[in-house]
Structure formats: C-alpha cells, structure tokens
Amino acid sequence: MTMVRIPASRLVIAAALAATLAACSGGEPAAEAPPVLKERHDNFEAIGDAFKAVRGELEKDAPDFGVIAAKASEINTLGGKIEGHFPAGTSVDDGYKTEALPAIWEKPEEFKAAAQKLLDESAKLAEIAPAGDKEAVGAQVMALGGACKGCHDNFRLDDKK
Numbered sequence: 001m002t003m004v005r006i007p008a009s010r011l012v013i014a015a016a017l018a019a020t021l022a023a024c025s026g027g028e029p030a031a032e033a034p035p036v037l038k039e040r041h042d043n044f045e046a047i048g049d050a051f052k053a054v055r056g057e058l059e060k061d062a063p064d065f066g067v068i069a070a071k072a073s074e075i076n077t078l079g080g081k082i083e084g085h086f087p088a089g090t091s092v093d094d095g096y097k098t099e100a101l102p103a104i105w106e107k108p109e110e111f112k113a114a115a116q117k118l119l120d121e122s123a124k125l126a127e128i129a130p131a132g133d134k135e136a137v138g139a140q141v142m143a144l145g146g147a148c149k150g151c152h153d154n155f156r157l158d159d160k161k
C-alpha cells in the first residue's frame, strides 16, 4: 500500500501557521454569537440614547417635559426586556464579545433587583415629568442615573475596575 509521506519540515510550518491563526483570533468567540447578544446590546444602546435625550432636555432653559416623560416611558419599556436578554452561557467568561459579567448569573436576585430599580425609577420619572417641576424632575433623573450605575458597577465589565 502507498503511504502519503509529509516531510517533517512541512508539518512544522503547518503547526506554526495554526498557532498564528489561533493567536490572531484570540479573544474571539469560539462559536457564533447567539442573536440575543446583539439584541441586548441594541436594547442597552437604545436605553442609553433615551437617557441622553432626557439629560439633553433637562439642560435646556425651557425643557420639554413631555419629551422627558416619553423618553422615561421608553426606558421603562426597554428596561422590561433586560431580564430576558441574559440566558445562561452568554457572559464574557463564555468567550463572547460582551461586557456581561458572570456575576449576573451568580447573583440572579441582585441582578433582578437592579433591573427592577430601573423600572421603578423610570416609571416615577414618567409620572412626575408632565407637572414640569424642573427641580423635582432633575432629582428623579439623578435617581434614574443611579439605577444605571448601580447595575453597571456590579454587573458590567467596563465599569468593574
């Protein structure tokens, strides 16, 4: 029978090439990212945009409190989706390009409470904004920002220093 003989030097080159490719793809997910990763990214981006709009409005001499109320409602709706966006096995430790820390699954009750806080604070902002009390609205926007930070500090890679 005939055997295909591969010169040893070729094998060395092949091994070196494989090592190089592995190094280049370092940090990239082993498997294709599940769609939920993009969904939650887009959802947080939308939450971020809405919150930016709220703060931008508040900086004006004559804020449009209707816009603030609408954006707060939007944050409330988007915030309601957070819980469903974190199936097990999608943390940064699972090799995906995400800022979701394993703590989300290690402390599910705390994560849930942090998400609930976002819902509570955004609902309150939507409720009080139409009355147009700039000071009260400003204080509630701070409280809402605190809900973002409270979760990011514990559950988001970027902010965990």
Ligand code: HEC
Pocket: 037, 040, 041, 042, 044, 045, 047, 048, 051, 075, 082, 097, 098, 099, 100, 101, 111, 114, 115, 116, 118, 144, 145, 147, 148, 149, 151, 152, 155, 156, 157
């Ligand atoms: C219950 C926890 C929680 C709350 C509350 C929360 N976030 Fe986040 N946020 C996260 C996590 C976790 C990520 C990282 C998601 C990822 O990378 O998959 C994130 C990511 C983001 C991002 C980056 C988008 C991305 O996916 O890379 C923005 C912008 C953001 N959040 C804004 C906000 C704002 C503004 C608020 C408050 C109005 C807020 N978040 C409230 C947990 C939270």
